[in-house]
């Protein structure tokens with residue numbers, strides 16, 4: 199079988215150098231101006247037409263010669279804290295931070311793999327698929343960059359986001375809907391020793407509401423959690439006000455809706471029974487997507503993964519990513535395993551071999 203994709207030409211040392219130099223640039227969410235300028239220049243050097251928006255999202259376009267539909271390759275530029283002054287260390291084929299910060303392989307491994315794949319594909323002289331690169335900002339704080347991005351200029355109808363846990367070869371084709379619940383319980387303050395009977399404890403009301411809720415893993419595709427509670431003012435005051443923040447997720451939107459109703463009802467019923475007030479706000483953070491394994495996007499990715507000698511594996515995720523936003527905007531999108539480990543911790547690391555395999559999969563995808 200002809201293997202036209204020059205996947206073996208991925209230049210590992212250049213890829214590692216690109217990754218480490220990107221990891222060394224501070225880019226906590228909301229402070230992406232510097233890294234945005236650097237990756238925009240990388241894209242221009244690769245021959246891309248580049249636009250950057252006010253949030254520092256970057257779009258690069260490379261018109262290919264192959265008679266195929268364009269495709270979006272996307273990764274995010276921001277990192278979580280502690281992420282300032284990252285000093286990447288290469289040891290025994292694994293890249294880590296110095297132990298005081300995250301590494302930022304989430305998601306600069308994705309960024310570096312995209313840049314290396316474009317370099318390799320261009321250098322091969324083979325006809326390339328037209329590519330749109332989208333580097334987003336503020337993914338880690340609620341997918342804010344992707345949400346703010348003007349996607350009307352994008353020509354592709356499909357996208358690949360490189361931002362999932364799991365070994366290279368992992369394809370995330372299904373993600374949940376995620377709703378957030380913010381409640382404020384308002385009772386009545388009173389002196390706890392002198393006149394407790396004139397007060398209504400917001401803490402007691404919140405406790406009763408939470409105790410009445412089904413939480414945790416509700417079924418194979420549905421979870422719910424109360425993650426934050428805060429309130430009260432002093433030991434000797436019947437607490438007047440408590441805020442409660444919770445969430446629910448499911449791959450079935452109807453289950454999200456019914457669980458939200460259940461949690462809101464528990465809050466309202468407990469408040470009503472005590473003569474307190476419950477102000478509850480519900481917001482949908484992102485919506486579910488489910489891309490069929492038979493979709494041409496999944497098929498072409500699976501073929502690209504096989505061409506590098508790996509076996510593709512399909513998974514659902516419990517988390518959100520920019521893939522959710524692309525799908526909401528009508529661009530059929532899956533998320534790929536990047537091979538990073540222990541993300542959002544100072545132990546975050548990635549094997550050089552995984553980084554190389556990720557770039558190779560992309561080369562196989564863009565040189566059809």
Ligand SMILES: [Zn+2]
Pocket residue numbers: 274304305337361
């Ligand atoms: Zn990420």
